[in-house]
Amino acid sequence: MTETTYSGSDAADRGNDMAARRKRRDAANRRLQYYGIGAISFAIGLLALLFASLIVSGYTAFTQTHVRIDFPISATHVKPDAIDQGNYRLVVRDALADLFPDVTSPADVRSLGQILTNNTQFFVRDAVLADPSVIGRSVTLEIPASDPFDQLNKGVIDRNVPENQRRVTDRQIGWFDQLVAQDRVTAPFNWALFTAPNSRFPELAGLSGAIVGSALTLLVCFVLSFPIGIAAAIYLEEFAPKNRWTDLIEVNINNLAAVPSIVFGLLGLAVFLNLMGLPRSAPLVGGMVLALMTLPTMIIVTRAALKAVPPSIREAGLGMGASKHQVIMHHVLPLAMPGILTGTIIGMAHALGETAPLLLIGMNAFITSEPGGITDAATALPTQVFIWADSPERGFVARTAAGILVLLGFLIIMNGLAVWLRQRLERTW
Amino acid sequence: MIGYAFLLILAFSAVAYFVGRSTGSRFVATAGGKVHSLPGYHGAFVALWVGLPALLLLLLWVSFQGSAIDRMLLASLPETLTAGKSASEIDLIVSEIKNVAAGRMFSQPSADIVTVAERLQGWHAIADWAMIVVAACLMIVGLVLSRRLLSPRFRARNVVERIISGLMIGCSVIAILTTLGIIVSLIYEAAAFFRMVPFTEFLFGLRWEPQIALRPDQVAGQGAFGAIPVFVGTLLISFIALLVSVPIGLFTAIYLVEFADERVRAVVKPVLEILAGIPTVVFGFFAILVVAPAVRDFSNVLGLAASPNSALAAGLVMGIMIIPFVSSLSDDAMKAVPRSMRDGSLALGATPAETMTKVILPAALPGIVGGILLAASRAIGETMIVAMAAGLIASLTINPLDSVTTVTVQIVTLLTGDTEFDSPKTLAAFALGLVLFLVTLTLNIIALQIVRRYREQYD
Amino acid sequence: MATVAEMPRETQTFTTVRTPDAAPRPVKVRGENVNVFYGAKQALFGVTIDIPEKAVTAFIGPSGCGKSTFLRCLNRMNDTIVGARVEGKITLDNRDIYDTDLDVVELRARVGMVFQKPNPFPKSIFENVAYGPRIHGLARSKTDLEEIVVSSLQRASLYNEVKDRLHEPGTGLSGGQQQRLCIARAIAVSPDVILMDEPCSALDPIATAKVEELIDELRTNYTIIIVTHSMQQAARVSQRTAFFHLGVLVEEGPTDHIFTNPIEKRTQDYITGRFG
Incomplete structure (x- = not known):
């Protein structure tokens, strides 16, 4: 805008007035802009903070401190004819006694034993069961260190705080440092996080049960919601007459999509568990509940995809003498499929992250094995995160964050797939 | 088998x-x-x-x-x-x-x-x-x-197609059946609850102590089922959440619609989508890991005492969760305002900010209000953040630094663990669920009505 | 004298001026007193017409005169429009096509249709043509099917242009080629009647000429009904012409007669360009 110059003082005043006004208006304009920038920076900053805090507290769980110990398998503790009933507790004690001959008092022996995970004896038993020929010899194993020493090794527990404020004593630190000096302590990548099921002990707890549980739950959810959603959408979009009845279904679906997820949990609890007597904590029920929850979204997405197929395609098919069903099956549905699939993947990703309804049907149980089928008790990734977040042990903080990172990893993969599909397959008319 | x-x-x-x-x-x-x-x-x-x-x-x-x-x-x-x-x-x-x-x-x-x-x-x-x-x-x-x-x-084809049509109708009816199932099961269990606890006590009672003894040998309270403290807690946390999300979401949408160029939009939109796609259990963990300690430290600095699971922390994080919801709904509402109105304003020499505040915002207001109502319904029904970050004890307070509990938290705590279907403790969860369902449903219906009428206006 | 348009609808009688052919052909399609409603609005008023076999009949008239509406009645494409209602009787080979017992799909297999805008399926050229024979089970074997596709493309005068790229998408063809592909697709089902709804309105003059040539060739085997905006086109390709105005069939007769010697004043006005 150009400034107009006037002759005469009055006009000059008016010009000044205008200029001042202009300045105020520009300032207001900029102010609104700054508010916007501020709001966006706040949102982005929070997202960054969220990811940063998860990574900072979670990355340590991706390694696990192990201690290499030689276990002498004496035939007195382990009888060759009853390997699984051997006294492995004594085997472990002997092994530690060999390493630290000067530790003798029972209290000290116990606190020395705390360096290793509580389940050390079972690791030894499994090793002997796998290879009975070691009886009479000694076997060298990498045993996970117990949670406090894992944290100590990773520097999460500070050696400089007073002894009574940390969970490891100075003597224990001394022993641990001896192990380090003997080069027995390593911290390899924590595969157990992915391959082991849940455990009470953070150093042993893994996500495999939850991953399998989530996969089974999603499978049930998909098998139910995908065909039903598509069938309902086709009916509503292509066949349904416009009347009060279909209006009701439509309003109902829109509202159902906004019902809080926990209400679906209540429905599952009352109908699937109590009325139908289906098993508690089972991926079958979890999948059914999530299917009911995602169904409205599936229908809405599918209808949008069907709507995007131009009517000329339908006319062409009908004009050829194809029946309406044939036109939809042969032309409309295949053309809408990329859109439907994209929506489905996003819906499934949403279902994967859903927690509340699963809590109510008991998928937050403490389960230490992977589910073998859809009727076995199981947990899912988000409920596992919830359980771990509730656990008091220090090690579970890192596990929770790591569990979240794994969950987010799956979500990123699924959403990435959806974006890729959209770009690859979707056509514009 | x-x-x-x-x-x-x-x-x-x-x-x-x-x-x-x-x-x-x-x-x-x-x-x-x-x-x-x-x-x-x-x-x-x-x-x-x-x-x-x-x-x-x-x-x-x-x-x-x-x-x-x-x-x-x-x-x-x-x-x-x-x-x-x-x-x-x-x-x-x-x-x-x-x-x-x-x-x-x-x-x-x-x-x-x-x-x-x-x-x-x-x-x-x-x-x-x-x-x-x-x-x-x-x-x-x-x-x-x-x-x-x-x-x-x-005519095999015609018959097959009729059967398939029938199946498709059946599938569409599932949506109705789900709603019916929700209503019937909630009312059925809630009715059982109201036979044990008077309706008025539930709605107007000021004490909520549902942890009654399930077995004779348990030590527990007498049991009180006045839900007012729970409702107040829910409203308090939702209000804090809206206080955070509405301005931030709205300003984000304003900037994206009126000021941002393609480049900025290409960055900000995916960020908001990521924010929207994060499972709520993650936000819950974020609340206990970062936000709750921060709130406590900050109020200590101010000389105030904050509870470790304060309403403020839960509300803040819930607000963050709802930001993308508010911004995308407001964005839609503003985009639905016809270009001609915007051009008309700009052609008169209005600045973009004036166009926004004087023309687009008033025109888009119904849509935005509808969006905020939907966001409120989301906040009230949100479970995981509050289940992890809010308290379990129902105290009747509106101090955001105190610990309060919400309807959803109570449902989760009452129904996980020891459950027994004839105890008022368990059934209370269904009564709360019924209230939750009715309130969110009302909000959704009103919001969807407003949004729909608003869209029709410009279509 | 008041024109039909000015008269109240109730008092109108919908008489049509008819001029028979010098050598009458057998009747393929017959409409008797056909009324069409879209909701409360009536779009066609008592249309009665005989359409001869193996000839091109052109429907002409200004926009909104109901010619496309009538055309879409002939293979019941109006069924797909919500609120559309057809009264009266339309027969194909003396059989009522609105008989409740008639399978509309079978009808459309016998009465093919080509649309205003070319609308090939987003599939290969081959698949576009093969689609009809497949759903109607016309081919016993793969070679059968190939034969049908090739001969349809040949009859649509498209084969030579596309024989090297039968498996490329039909949407990659030019507009005129796409429209001929749609015609090939229609004749692959071996219909008796082909309805064409302004098939050249989206085409350039050269493509139009090719399609018109094709229509002329096709009439030896098929009964063709074409709706067109262009009177020149009607004059070029058709043997009989029907003039519609405001939902009423005003006049029908041999094409040369209609264009040189129209009896009705409205026909005359339209043909000489007074309105349209």
Whole structure:
């Protein structure tokens, strides 16, 4: 805008007035802009903070401190004819006694034993069961260190705080440092996080049960919601007459999509568990509940995809003498499929992250094995995160964050797939 | 067994398909062009007649076998097991019998229980086999009957399409059934609750102490079911969440619609989508890991005492979760304002900010209000953030630094762990669920109405 | 004298001026007193017409005159429009096509249709043409099917242009080629009647000429009904012409007669360009 110059003082005043006004208006304009920038920076900053805090507290769980110990398998503790009933507790004690001959008092022996995970004896038993020929010899194993020493090794527990404020004593630190000096302590990548099921002990707890549980739950959810959603959408979009009845279904679906997820949990609890007597904590029920929850979204997405197929395609098919069903099956549905699939993947990703309804049907149980089928008790990734977040042990903080990172990893993969599909397959008319 | 029955039905239907198709092909070979439908439709016709009734039977059977056998089991329990036992003790016995029957034995069961468990196993086996036999008979009858209907002029395609249409209608009705199921089950359980606790006490009572004793030997409170503190807590946290999300979401949308260029939009939109896609359990962990300690430290600096699970922390994080929701709905509302209005304002020499605040915002206001109502309904119904970051004790306060509890938190705590279906403690969760459902439903209906009417205005 | 348009609808009688052919052909399609309603609005008023076999009949008239509406009645494409209602009787080979017992799909297999805008399926050229024979089970074997596709493309005068790229998408063809592909697709089902709804309105003059040439060739085997905006086109390709105005069939007769010697004043006005 150009400034107009006037002759005469009055006009000059008016010009000044205008200029001042202009300045105020520009300032207001900029102010609104700054508010916007501020709001966006706040949102982005929070997202960054969220990811940063998860990574900072979670990355340590991706390694696990192990201690290499030689276990002498004496035939007195382990009888060759009853390997699984051997006294492995004594085997472990002997092994530690060999390493630290000067530790003798029972209290000290116990606190020395705390360096290793509580389940050390079972690791030894499994090793002997796998290879009975070691009886009479000694076997060298990498045993996970117990949670406090894992944290100590990773520097999460500070050696400089007073002894009574940390969970490891100075003597224990001394022993641990001896192990380090003997080069027995390593911290390899924590595969157990992915391959082991849940455990009470953070150093042993893994996500495999939850991953399998989530996969089974999603499978049930998909098998139910995908065909039903598509069938309902086709009916509503292509066949349904416009009347009060279909209006009701439509309003109902829109509202159902906004019902809080926990209400679906209540429905599952009352109908699937109590009325139908289906098993508690089972991926079958979890999948059914999530299917009911995602169904409205599936229908809405599918209808949008069907709507995007131009009517000329339908006319062409009908004009050829194809029946309406044939036109939809042969032309409309295949053309809408990329859109439907994209929506489905996003819906499934949403279902994967859903927690509340699963809590109510008991998928937050403490389960230490992977589910073998859809009727076995199981947990899912988000409920596992919830359980771990509730656990008091220090090690579970890192596990929770790591569990979240794994969950987010799956979500990123699924959403990435959806974006890729959209770009690859979707056509514009 | 269900799996095998399912496979059997699939296999049978496949056979039926080929039978029907070959009949159809024979028609084509003999009657030539006079055949109405392609052979495949004859096949599909027969397959549907074989598979559908059997599948329906299977579903019904599976849904009701469990409860039917349970009832038979209860009726057949010998006197020695039930004499003088309360309902919950009998429940325990029944679950022990089931465990024994399933081969999960923790200790040596008594002889009585073993006999009943063996009888239960027998019933299960009989029921499973009966299911398969009945299904097979049904399928054979279907095959014979439908096969007989086939003829060259038989309109197999039309019939198949009608059946498929029927199936599709059935699928659409599931959405209605879900709503009905929600309403009926909530009302049913809530009615049971209101028989134990007066309706007015629930709605207007000021004390909420649901942790009553389930067993006589437990130490617990007397039990009080006045839900006002829970409602107030829910509203407090939701209000804080809206206080955070509405300005931030709205300003974000304003900037994106009016000021941002393509480059900025290409960055900010995905960021908001990521924010929207993060599971709420993650936000809950973020709240206890970062936000709650920060809130506490900050109020300590100010000399205020904050509870470790303050309403403020939960509300803040919930607000963050809702930001993308508010911004995308406001964005839609503003974009729906016709370009001509915006151009008209700009052509008069208005700045973008003036155009926004004087023209677009007022025009988009109904849409934005609708969006905020939807966001409020989201906040009220959100569970995981509050389940992790808010408190369990229902204290009647509006101090954001205190710990409050919400409807959803109470539902989760009342229904996880020890549950028993005739205790007011468990049923209270359904009463709360009913309130939650009705409130969010009302908000959603109003919001969707507003948004729809607003869209129609500019379409 | 008041024109029909000015008269109240109730008092109108919908008489049509008819001029028979010098050598009458057998009737293929017959409409008797056909009324069409879209909701409360009536779009066609008592149309009665005989359409001869193996000839091109052109429907002409200004926009909104109901010619496309009538055309869409002939293969019941109006069924797909919500609220559309057809009264009266339309027969194909003396059989009522609105008979409730008639399978509309079978009808459309016998009465093919080509649309205003070319609308090939987003599939290969081959698949576009093969689609109809497949759903109607016209081919016993793969070679059968190939034969049908090739001969349809040949009859649509498209084969030579596309024979090297039968498996490329039909949407990659030019507009005129797409329209001929749609014609090939229609004749692959061997219909008796082909309805064409302004088939050249989206085409350039050269493509139009090719399609018109094709229509002329096709009439030896098919009964063709074409709706057109262009009177020159009607004059070039058709043997009989029907003039519609405001939902009424005003006049029908041999094309040369209609164009040189129209009896009705409205026909005359339209043809000489007074309105349209």
